[in-house]
Amino acid sequence: MLYVVTGANRGIGLELVRQIIDRGDQALGTARDLARADELKSSGARVLELDVGDAGSVASFAEKLRGTPVDVLINNSGIRNERDELDELDFEGIIRTFNVNALGALRVTHALLPEIRRSSVKKIVMISSKMGSVADNGSGGSYGYRMSKAAMNMAARSLARDLAGEGIIAVAMNPGWVRTDMGGGGAPASVEDSARGILRQIDRLALGDSGEFVDYLGRGRVPW
Secondary structure (H helix, E strand, C coil), X not given: CEEEECCCCCHHHHHHHHHHHHCCCEEEEEECCHHHCHHHHCCCCEEEECCCCCHHHHHHHHHHCCCCCCCEEEECCCCCCCCCXXXXXXXXXXXXXXXXXXXXXXXXXXXXXXXXXXXXXXXXXXXXCHHHCCCCCCCCCCXXXXXXXXXXXXXXXXXXXXXXXXXXXXXXXXXXXXXXXCCCCCCCECHHHHHHHHHHHHHHCCHHHCCCEEECCCCCECCC
């Protein structure tokens, strides 16, 4: 099986690649800057440069995979706007966040659809966040990040509906609150546990799960 993992030079993405390799599957990990991807390069995965926020980069990346069946696409690339609270909103930063988190995932998925269609597995996973849940927003703030992840969730649902007839599964995945550069040192989940849970849920996905917001621990569905 071939897993394509975007944003795999650190954090959850890097750990996903490591665990995929450890269990004997093939992984292709991407990084925006290969000069800062030494750990990814030493993981045993195939490594390609990809900036999901740039249409030209996505097209060049997809061309390198033409004719290669992609069994599982994990859209993991993501950023968080530094000035994201109401009293200091950086709207240009919010646009960049949308471009990477929401549009970037859709760009990559759209570009790799021919290769996903070649697979017999056909799974698309959007690494989202509980912060993209409208129902779960009890604290406000984090405008750009929350909005971008909610948009990503909608993309997952629409992909599921549009591709159901082809047997393609598309889901949004809550990875938990994880100790990464983005999640911070006080987060309760380790990258190892998050990645392990994500892969376990991906293994279990069936067509009836397509279009859902899945929790990495399998604790029911995350509310939209």
